[in-house]
Amino acid sequence: MVYKSPRKTAVAILTRVLSQRKSLKSLLTDEVLSSFNKSDRAFLIEVLYGTLRNLHLIDYLIEGFFKNKKGLSAFTINNLRTAVYQLLFMKIPEYAVTCEAVNVEKSFNGKPSVVNAILRNFIKNYSGKSLEEIFNSNLSLSVKYSHPEWLVKRWLKRFPLEEVESLLKANNEKAPFSIAVKPEERALVAEYLTEKGFKVEFSEIVPSGLKIQGQGYEIRQSLQQAPFFWIVQDEASQLVCFLLEAFEGARILDACASPGGKTLLTAALMKKGEIISVENNRVRFKILQENINRLRKFVPHVKIKPQLADIHQIEFKHSFDRIILDAPCSSTGVIRRNPDVRYRVNEEEIKRLSEIQKHMIEKVAQFLAKDGILLYSVCSTEPNEAEEVIESFLQKHDEFSSIKKLRTYPHTDGMDGFFMAKLLRIK
Ligand SMILES: C[S@@+](CC[C@H](N)C(=O)[O-])C[C@H]1O[C@@H](n2cnc3c(N)ncnc32)[C@H](O)[C@@H]1O
Structure with missing residues (x-):
């Protein structure tokens, strides 16, 4: 998957994302990124995110230049897509893009002469046209x-x-790189990052949030040995932890916990208590454990117990004061961070997830103590996974009342698209 050439790596990753429905994040890991120098790394990220953000447009523009598209492999088509992205959006010189695309094609025994011909024709037609002109045509x-x-x-x-x-x-648009820190340490962390050369801004939404300008990989590297609590987390996701109102000494269940953002920020906010963090996916459970192990020392009075289990199967002897159900969802609210999501999700999947979410909330609600709070959240824009789940639950459960429902969107709030519902157990 990792080749010396960032162009070839981009094509290989894009092909796995689009043909095997793998998530971009699972393939473009820090390990992969670390094998490139800074400028190649920036190039790889830009080409992958940019091509995925503009895939339909790129396909529409090159459609007329294929003679026999069916005869081309996915790899060749993705090589052409990334080349067109470089021509139109990155303004890389035409000869360099064509020459490199032909080299990539040769390196996996593809069809270099076809790639060369298509790109030359494309350049002949689009040379001199600005992006604005293309965007303003009737699309x-x-x-x-x-x-x-x-x-x-x-x-x-x-x-x-x-x-x-x-x-x-x-x-x-590129989403801001946001982290959560302890509110009482926010100024100190901002200073630490500023000294490392990053431009940092305080979140106006949550007292734990910092928005940092720069490439995620470089920021994560700079923070690796930092002597304070920090986790990568969007402001909307942090907001869930504040709505929860976890008090000192509370017993909390995080029913869908990996990678652990909400478990850990909740621990930092409550300072003392117990959190059971359930995750059913083995690979994701490992990530959850790693994150908890990295940060445990910064929240020494919170017992965090990760548990590999399916929430549908689990039973507890005691009830909980607070429950977070950050349910698996279509992720349509985080498309700006994961441009590939839009090509994976479909309407059947949304319906299927809605049914799972309804079962999950039924299951976890039984573990909540009287006067306890259940916080349901999804990073979805779709009502089937959000309002509909809560309405159908409340219709069946008069022992619960809704205290607050909240929606965030990237275009109105500058945050990820989340739905949050805060439910109180009244009897
Ligand atoms: C939206 S993510 C949770 C993100 C996490 N709360 C955070 O803030 O970092 C949902 C998680 O639920 C897990 N999950 C899905 N079905 C589950 C089940 N039946 N039992 C436990 N966990 C489950 C998924 O593997 C995924 O890691």
């Missing part, structure tokens, strides 16, 4: 912003046209 929203048509249609049913357009636009 559908789905092509212009590279989102599946069914998703655009869904949003058009719920929001006015201008709002859908600004959501689509926000989904294609």
